[in-house]
Amino acid sequence: MNKVAIIGVGHTKFGRLQGKNILDLLCEASLEAIDNSNTGDKEFDSVYVGAMSPGVLNHMTGIASALVDRIGLIPAAADHIKNGPASGGSAIKAGFLAIASGVNDLVLVVGGEKMTHITTPGFITSNVATITHHQAERRHGVSLPSFAGLLTRAYLEKYEAKLEWISEIAIKNHKNGALNPIAHFQKTIDEFMKSAIQKGKGQWNDVNEFLRDDKTNPIIADPLRLFHVCPISDGAAAVVLCNAEIAKNYCDTPVLITGVGQATDTHIVHEREDVTVLNALRNCSNQAYKMANKTPQDIDVAELHDAFEILEVIESEDIGFFKKGEGARAAHEGLTEIGGKIPINPSGGLKARGHPLGATGVAQVVELFWQLRGEAGKRQVEGAKTGITCNFGGFGNSIVSILVERM
């Protein structure tokens, strides 16, 4: 199996990006990654695009081959990889396999989504809910936020954790996002509070009080409130992958993808023995650790899929950083902060960097690329040599993990 290196990355700002369509965003991230990888004069073998719903949200199919034309990579092969909100992770895996097999030497992977132009209330949530089970879940009105609310309740009860600890993860991720110039939200929650006070929206003694206010932080799916939930965002992120043998021709400090894992769990959430366990993550992270010959203790930094802040807790357990039931307390004790035992989501995570569905899995790897090369600025995890991702598709029924290391 050929070794696979990342030799360049691109990343649009995430957020409400008006006047740009999905292809514009994919182009922007792709061209930046190609430029960053010094491969501008090379022939690419393949392009993989991760996106969840461009057919429904943007009335565009065939976006991968359209992109190849627009950025001048004809005749490179072009495929669109779909795995719900884990489409980006799956696209990276596809690019990895193309090079690992020896069939390709140079591959572009880009994930993106354009969502904020949809203004019909509930349309996005309903569209994402098409990944739930039709008969058992969706026709009863279940959505991903409602699942996350139920999961939060189940977790808090089973492990005697506090909702405040979950809120503290949002506080941490906004703090990290404030240090990330491409994040959707670059403001701490403290700053959100001060801004609300200035605008005369209310008066609060501290952030915890602000976060308990039904007006500024309304309930989305009890007990989850607005600040427990990631935003709807536009954006794209890209990586250039190549056979590690030729990586140093392009780049002094490539990053290796040494582990890749992906696994499936039951489609119907209530069929799982314990809903607070993500079996798919246990399986896929174990695949990634095994391929890379690493353990969770070897990981210096992680990008997890906190579409809802409860997920960061559960993922931090099932990916092997903390024992079951101890993730929320570990976060409360600061172990997942930058500078803590295992920094999680230094980028700001989905909560603050934002969540343009198909972009997220690629953006996670881009953040780790920066972290491992010491290029993460004020949010740098010092000395980070090894990182892992969790990219979550469906409601935990399809999960991808990518493990990266300094070359």
Added chain:
Amino acid sequence: MNKVAIIGVGHTKFGRLQGKNILDLLCEASLEAIDNSNTGDKEFDSVYVGAMSPGVLNHMTGIASALVDRIGLIPAAADHIKNGPASGGSAIKAGFLAIASGVNDLVLVVGGEKMTHITTPGFITSNVATITHHQAERRHGVSLPSFAGLLTRAYLEKYEAKLEWISEIAIKNHKNGALNPIAHFQKTIDEFMKSAIQKGKGQWNDVNEFLRDDKTNPIIADPLRLFHVCPISDGAAAVVLCNAEIAKNYCDTPVLITGVGQATDTHIVHEREDVTVLNALRNCSNQAYKMANKTPQDIDVAELHDAFEILEVIESEDIGFFKKGEGARAAHEGLTEIGGKIPINPSGGLKARGHPLGATGVAQVVELFWQLRGEAGKRQVEGAKTGITCNFGGFGNSIVSILVERM
């Protein structure tokens, strides 16, 4: 690079399949393939699903992970591969890469589409047209049939070919389809004519006269008529792939995938130097020939993408069987019939077997599997040892070729 074998196949009937949804069809083909491959007690590593538009046509996303659960393959990785009407070919390529890389040993690939429940006139054609270029094509009302009409006119004029020769391809493919028990249409055009006569719809002296009748064979996109165009179909097809080293544990006569190619051409059709040339096919078939160390002269049987009968002509040239401009005459002379120099579409092709978009690329490989194992019944190409496919995405801007051989 590990060698990749096909050890079992499944194929639903193609046609108007009422009372079954997209997942039902994927399940049916998948379970048949697993049964056929004697792997029922084995753990699959990955499942790849090729489908063009289940999000829009069936309001289902996450179909790959849903399928894995439903057919009992948890925790196998699950991805949905999209490449327009070439989604099936791309899914096979993805499965090939997973095994060729050594990351996977046992993979299920299934392609499918459920379309005939959509009764809104023009909805399917409009949906497929989302793969054309928005600004340059789609907003002017271009659709794939209209492109095919223009292409037919350009070809007939440039190469002094006759429309009757294109019609003869439809006649051949219906003749082949009549020998294929899973084809959408299992009737020769002669039989269609006789049935129309019996129903009192008219009186014709021969098939050519029948095919010139505006009532029974109306113009779809001048000069193309109904019988020059493939139907809208439901169906699914599946293959089980494994590392060739272990293939004989499951199957006495595996078929090897020895060549895989995929290439992109300009998104805007009028930007091509010559619209009668499919550069993407030239590129991708050359990749497949090169990987397999074969030439077009080594091919015994081919499954080409005749969504419109003109495409079979042009593809038969650009895949290397005939010189440019000689494909229509070659078909007229019978060279592409079963028993001819290079039999094309013994299955009946998209015209008669049908075209459930994402299923087609997989169904082509299933037909070649049967042909190479001598299991194609009355449509058997005697002694076939090597076959190739052309699976056409967009309007020629993304094409996949798979080359298979007897082991």
